Amino acid sequence: MSEPRKVALITGATGGIGRATAIAFAKTGRYDLALHYSNASQETRDEIQNTILALAPSPDPDTGATRTGQTRVEFFRADMGGYASVRELHSDVAKVFGKVDVLFNNAGSTLGYQGVKNLADIPIGIFESTWRVNTGSAILLTQLCLPAMEEQGWGRVVFDSSVAAFTGGSVGPHYASSKAAQHGFVHWLAGNVARKGVTVNAVAPALVTGTGMMGQEDGEKAKAMGERLPVGRTGRPEEIANTVLWMVETAYLTNKVITVDGGMYPY
Template sequence: MASTSKRKVVLITGATGGIGKATALAFAKEGCYDLALHYNSANEQTRNKLATEIKDVAESSSINFAFFQADLGNYDSVRQMHKQATCELGDIDILFNNAGSNGGQSGVQSLADVPIDVFEQSWRINTGSGILLAQLCLPHMEAQGWGRIIFDSSVAAFTGGVVGPHYASSKSAQHGFVHWLANNVAKKGVTVNAVAPALIGGTNMIGDASDEEAQKKIAQRIPVGRLGRPEEVAETVMWMVKVAYVTNKVIGVDGGYYPH
């Protein structure tokens, strides 16, 4: 097992969204991580706001972080983003594949309503790019005998969900990959897991849920009676990073929605 004294580098995809932002701040509070923060289309104002929040909560004034743009539907863009991040911050020790897309479609009522191209693009963004990043990051993790790979899945992978078949099928594909890879690298000091949130406030996956009345209706489906908070997903991710005996798991963060 390699020494754990050096600062670890964390790559978070979709870092400017609700869960990505909460997770970036959770790592910043620890003070021993440098952050490679991916974004697709977030404007400069959004990125600057997150940068200010990171500086405000960071335990260490020496924390390094930088933003890296990539279209996760384009594998060449993903490769370039990984290259830029490692050149600037160093090899990736922790990969949080958080970014996701509903393809602009939610509340789908018929399979016929989702073009096959939307399925393909959803898979690339939600699953394929995460697998590619795992391929790119694993050699360093295996060489040092320590690494963490975490996917942000969804309760939709268990239940079908409320977004649509393109989204649910892309998320369930993550689970099969997690199980295979976790077994493959378990003896190499690398853990592989996923979080599976239900309906989380501050995300854009649940259609018109920005409307207060719609949120109340959605919350009624959750046993605890409310939407989840991005910080609750972030804390689960941090637990997965810290506990080396947790691997090959898909942990629901869903307010009791799906018992398993």
């Protein structure tokens, strides 16, 4: 008997990690995808959709595979810096898909401030804006998606954090503090909803290429940074995506922040 797909909402889905995660979920044939973007072009969205549909399994009429129909992919635009826009995002996704089963809070920003050397170089307004984009909007979206998860007794929430939440990182204090705030929320919410069939976790990557977080993408600087890691290289978006999928499909895993960082941080 075929099993209906679950709906996965991925924010920041046109970036490196978001795109790779959407593809990883699609390959299983078990998820329909609600993909958030902020300013990606139609060309970029079409390319992502075509890639996903080409890689997603097709229904098997002979065996009655564990999926129903073709993978559905829909894009939704929202400004994660505005709570009204986040509410509209949830409303739009609910109108199309009915509910969200899996939420990957992946969208994030440095607001253009990277490699900060002095606290005085970051206006307090940048702190507040960064927290809103990286943490506040993710918490609000979780709050909006959670009732349906609790009602059906199954749900998954994953945050895309950063090793900077543990180490301070190299981007700046605005970014590190916004990611650290996610961890406190994960720990509180995970304990609150564990008996309701909802798991809450975070993945904390470091030095992943193709994300726009290292400045000079895939250049000599990034290569040199990767060579300092125990594994001797930077990470790939697909490696983060596979971790997120593992988190979603492992019901016994909750209240965890998993670093995927090439051995940079020991916990």
